[in-house]
Structure formats: C-alpha cells, structure tokens
Amino acid sequence: xxxxxxxxxxxxxxxxxxxxRAEGHEVVLLARSGGPPGTVTWDGRTLGPWAxxxxxxxxxxxxxxxxxxxxxxPEHLREMLESRVRSAEVVGQAIARAVRPPRTWLQMxxxxxxxxxxxxxxxxxxxxxxxGEPDAPAxxxxxxxxxxxxxxxxxxAPTPRTRKVALRTAVVLSPDRRGVFDVLMGLTRRGLGGPxxxxxxxxxxxxxxxxxxAVKFLLEHDALSGAVNLASPGPLPEAAFMAALREAAGIxxxxxxxxxxxxxxxxxxxxxxxxxxxxxxxxxxxxxxxGFDFEFPxxxxxxxxxxxxxxxxxxxxxx
Numbered sequence: 001x002x003x004x005x006x007x008x009x010x011x012x013x014x015x016x017x018x019x020x021r022a023e024g025h026e027v028v029l030l031a032r033s034g035g036p037p038g039t040v041t042w043d044g045r046t047l048g049p050w051a052x053x054x055x056x057x058x059x060x061x062x063x064x065x066x067x068x069x070x071x072x073x074p075e076h077l078r079e080m081l082e083s084r085v086r087s088a089e090v091v092g093q094a095i096a097r098a099v100r101p102p103r104t105w106l107q108m109x110x111x112x113x114x115x116x117x118x119x120x121x122x123x124x125x126x127x128x129x130x131x132g133e134p135d136a137p138a139x140x141x142x143x144x145x146x147x148x149x150x151x152x153x154x155x156x157a158p159t160p161r162t163r164k165v166a167l168r169t170a171v172v173l174s175p176d177r178r179g180v181f182d183v184l185m186g187l188t189r190r191g192l193g194g195p196x197x198x199x200x201x202x203x204x205x206x207x208x209x210x211x212x213x214a215v216k217f218l219l220e221h222d223a224l225s226g227a228v229n230l231a232s233p234g235p236l237p238e239a240a241f242m243a244a245l246r247e248a249a250g251i252x253x254x255x256x257x258x259x260x261x262x263x264x265x266x267x268x269x270x271x272x273x274x275x276x277x278x279x280x281x282x283x284x285x286x287x288x289x290x291g292f293d294f295e296f297p298x299x300x301x302x303x304x305x306x307x308x309x310x311x312x313x314x315x316x317x318x319x
Contacts, residue, residue: 001219002057004102006030006042006091007064011179012108012172012211016061019212028053030064044087051094059104059219062091065150068112068143072272077142084150092157101162104219107154109166111204111231111282112274113147116140118200123285124168124229140274151227163225165218170231170282173302174208175310184245185310193246194254196262199239202281204231207296207306214284217292229284234298241299248303 003020005013008029017027017036029039030050042050044064054060064087066079088107095101114122115130122128130136131144151166173181187193206214214230236244246254257265262276284292296302 001059002026002028003219004028004030004053004057004060006044006060006062006087007108008061009035009039010063010067011174011176012169013063014176015172015174015208016212016215020216028057044083045090047090047093047097051097054091054094054102055098056100057102059106060091060095060102061106061108061215062088063108064088064091065108068110069271069275072139072142072274077146081146081149084146085153088150088153089157092153092159095159095162096157101159103162104222105154105157105159105162105164106215106218107151107164107166109151109154109168109227110143110147111168111170111229111280112143112278113151113168114280114282116278117281118202118279121235121281121283123283124227125285127229127282136278137274140278143274163222165225166227167215167218168227168229168231168282169211170204170206170229170235170280172208172211173205173306175306175313176208177313181306181310184242185249185307188242188245188249188251188254191251191253192255192257193242193249193251194256195239195242196257196276197259199237199242199256201238201277201279202235203238203241203299204235204280204282205241205299205302206230206232207294207302210294210296213295214287214292217287217290221290224286224290228286229282230287231282231284232294232297232299232302233283233288235281235283236299244300244303245307247300248307 009031030042040050065084070076115128116133116136131141
C-alpha cells in the first residue's frame with residue numbers, strides 16, 4: 001500500500017513509519033521541516049504540491065498538531081486548536097480534489113476527549129464526553145473543546161469516497177528516546193516513580209506494537225468508521241501503573257509526589273498538570289467487538305516488554 005502520513009516525524013509517526021516500511025509499504029511523510037530522506041514539505045495549512053501525494057494513495061494517516069506537552073497559555077491553546085483543525089481541513093480539501101482519493105483517512109484524535117471519571121470506563125460507543133465535570137478544573141474543558149473541533153473538521157470534510165476514522169488515542173508507550181516511556185523510566189530509575197497526588201486517577205495507554213497492529217487492522221477493516229479508541233483494554237490507577245513500572249525497571253523505591261509538588265514540577269518543566277491529574281479511564285470497545293486481539297492488554301506484561309527493549313536499546317547505543 002501507499003500510505004501518506006502528514007505530521008509523521010514525531011514519536012507516533014516514527015513508530016508507524018518504521019513498522020509499515022519494514023512490511024514493504026510505501027510510506028510518504030509530510031512535515032513542515034526536517035524528516036528522513038524522501039519527506040515531502042507542507043505547511044499544514046494550505047494546499048500545495050504535497051497534495052499530489054494523495055492521488056492514488058491507499059490511505060492517509062494525519063497526525064499533525066502542536067504538542068500538548070506545554071503550559072496551557074492562551075497562545076499555546078490557540079496554536080493547538082489551529083494546528084489540529086487547519087491540518088485536518090486541508091487534508092480533507094486535498095482528498096476532495098483528488099481524482100483517485102485514498103480509500104481510508106485515519107485522523108489522529110485523543111482520549112482526552114472523554115470525561116474525567118473514576119466510576120466507570122469510557123468506551124467509544126457510550127463513553128461520556130468531557131467538559132462539564134463538576135470536579136475538574138475549568139481549563140481542562142479547553143482540551144475537550146479542541147478535541148471536539150478536531151473531530152468536527154474530519155466529520156465535515158466533503159470526502160464521500162473516503163472512509164474516515166477518528167483515532168481517539170491514549171498515551172503511546174515505546175522505548176524510543178524522549179518518548180513518554182523514556183521519561184517515566186528516567187524518573188523511576190532516580191527513585192521518583194511513586195504515585196502522584198494519591199495515584200487514584202486512571203492511566204490509559206497503548207503499547208507501541210498494539211498501536212501499529214490496531215492501525216493496520218483499521219486499514220484492513222472497511223466496516224469501521226467514526227470514532228475508535230486506541231487504548232489497551234486494561235487502564236489502571238496511576239499508583240498501580242507506577243508500581244508495575246518500578247517492578248519492571250527493578251527499582252524498589254518510588255517517592256510519592258503530592259498535588260502541590262506535582263504542580264510545581266509541571267510549572268518548572270513547562271508542562272500542564274492535566275497530563276498528571278486527569279483520570280483517563282478509556283477502553284477500546286469497538287476494536288474488541290470487531291475482533292481485534294491485543295498483544296499487550298495488561299500493563300505489567302507491557303511494562304516488562306518495554307523495559308527490556310529500553311535496556312537493550314541503551315546497551316546497543318552505549319548509554
């Protein structure tokens with residue numbers, strides 16, 4: 001297959017590109033700057049020569065959007081909204097103008113669209129959309145509003161010959177450098193891998209190999225369209241998540257962080273506390289109902305695999 005990946009030079013794009021190319025697929029990355037050889041330049045906002053890559057392609061997987069790993073200032077929130085919505089709109093325009101449009105459009109979205117909750121899991125059939133929780137900070141609603149606008153741009157794109165899927169993706173964990181797992185391993189190895197703010201908030205996640213397998217499954221199953229959760233079926237409280245990570249890393253001690261300590265740390269790291277405090281309890285009902293079988297449905301086994309690969313990569317690089 002020929003697969004075009006706008007915004008494909010980040011962590012998720014690198015994971016997908018590496019796996020799909022290893023299977024012999026033609027993968028074209030679109031990036032504003034940089035990227036491996038063969039990357040095509042685009043600005044994520046306007047039509048240009050890059051749109052020719054979609055002509056006759058089998059699929060487009062749009063991952064473009066400003067990172068959420070920042071402080072939620074008005075400027076950053078505006079950039080997050082505009083980069084997501086505008087890139088989805090212009091991909092839709094390119095598909096609509098194609099004589100031979102892609103058969104499938106997978107559009108990145110986020111599991112953050114769901115409500116902060118502890119009582120039950122949010123699935124992709126009956127899950128509760130966030131934004132109105134009485135026990136959640138008002139700023140968290142901004143994230144939900146951005147996610148809703150992102151998906152609306154996908155839904156309203158005039159592409160009747162192209163199947164569209166919104167990938168409501170949980171935290172993607174891989175052993176790659178500077179990824180989320182790499183950061184968590186670094187903290188854990190320093191004795192800082194304890195629960196945050198009590199650790200009752202749920203963590204939803206997906207192993208990198210299951211991410212790749214789920215994307216391939218969606219490319220192959222034409223009956224699936226609309227919103228699909230890309231998350232393991234085993235979300236768990238943050239305290240249990242970190243305990244399993246410490247065990248996988250061979251670290252016995254994990255100092256806990258109170259809410260105010262986490263708030264200070266987030267401020268110093270120029271990130272946002274929503275990433276730490278929001279309870280994301282998300283399950284992949286539609287994938288499971290369609291027959292998808294997770295290789296890593298539970299976190300302890302996933303953590304052991306990721307930690308083993310993390311150590312092997314560091315040993316190979318001499319670091």
